[in-house]
Amino acid sequence: MNSLKMGILRYSGVMRTHQPHKHIKPVALILWIFGALSTCAYGQSNTPTALYQRSLAATCANCHGTDGKGVPNGGMPLINHLSKKQMLEQLLAYKAGTKAGTIMPQLCKGYTDEQLAAIAQELGSHE
Ligand code: HEC
Numbered sequence: 001m002n003s004l005k006m007g008i009l010r011y012s013g014v015m016r017t018h019q020p021h022k023h024i025k026p027v028a029l030i031l032w033i034f035g036a037l038s039t040c041a042y043g044q045s046n047t048p049t050a051l052y053q054r055s056l057a058a059t060c061a062n063c064h065g066t067d068g069k070g071v072p073n074g075g076m077p078l079i080n081h082l083s084k085k086q087m088l089e090q091l092l093a094y095k096a097g098t099k100a101g102t103i104m105p106q107l108c109k110g111y112t113d114e115q116l117a118a119i120a121q122e123l124g125s126h127e
Contacts, residue, residue, distance in 0.1 A: 056115055057122035063103075068123045084124030091116040 057067075060079075064070050068080035079087065093099035095108035095116065108116065 053118045053122040056111075056119050060119065060123065079123065080125060082124055083126070084120050087124035088117055088120035091120060 060068065063076045064079050065074075065076075068078065068082075070076055070078040070080070072078065082090065090099060091104075091108050091111075092113065094101055094104040095111070095113075097105060099105070111119070
């Protein structure tokens with residue numbers, strides 16, 4: 001039995017043998033569960049730079065899907081085939097107005113060049 005289940009059983013009173021833990025407060029339990037879950041969910045690097053990159057790149061997921069994987073034939077271009085370099089070139093071209101589009105030219109104008117570079121770094125595939 002993993003520790004999460006143990007905690008739940010203990011809290012719900014199923015495991016009466018663990019009387020010493022009976023005093024555990026609901027808030028403490030919730031915080032503990034949250035902590036346990038978040039440790040599992042975020043196995044990736046959590047440095048501020050990595051989080052910043054990921055949160056910028058997450059704004060693209062609405063249309064292009066998680067990590068640019070999209071939905072094949074879903075009507076939006078898949079972008080996970082582009083290298084980091086190609087991705088940045090396209091984003092900068094949209095921003096400069098040299099690449100045509102309906103949405104992307106407007107969207108790219110909303111980011112600084114540094115932010116576009118961070119996004120390309122996150123979403124572009126390895127060369
Ligand atoms: C509102 C939907 C939407 C969002 C959000 C969006 N895109 Fe797009 N993207 C499109 C559409 C539509 C196109 C096709 C070009 C056009 O019409 O602007 C496109 C095209 C692209 C292309 C060119 C693909 C190719 O093969 O030519 C790239 C690269 C791209 N998007 C990257 C991004 C990145 C990176 C983000 C996040 C900063 C993003 N997009 C956010 C809708 C979106």
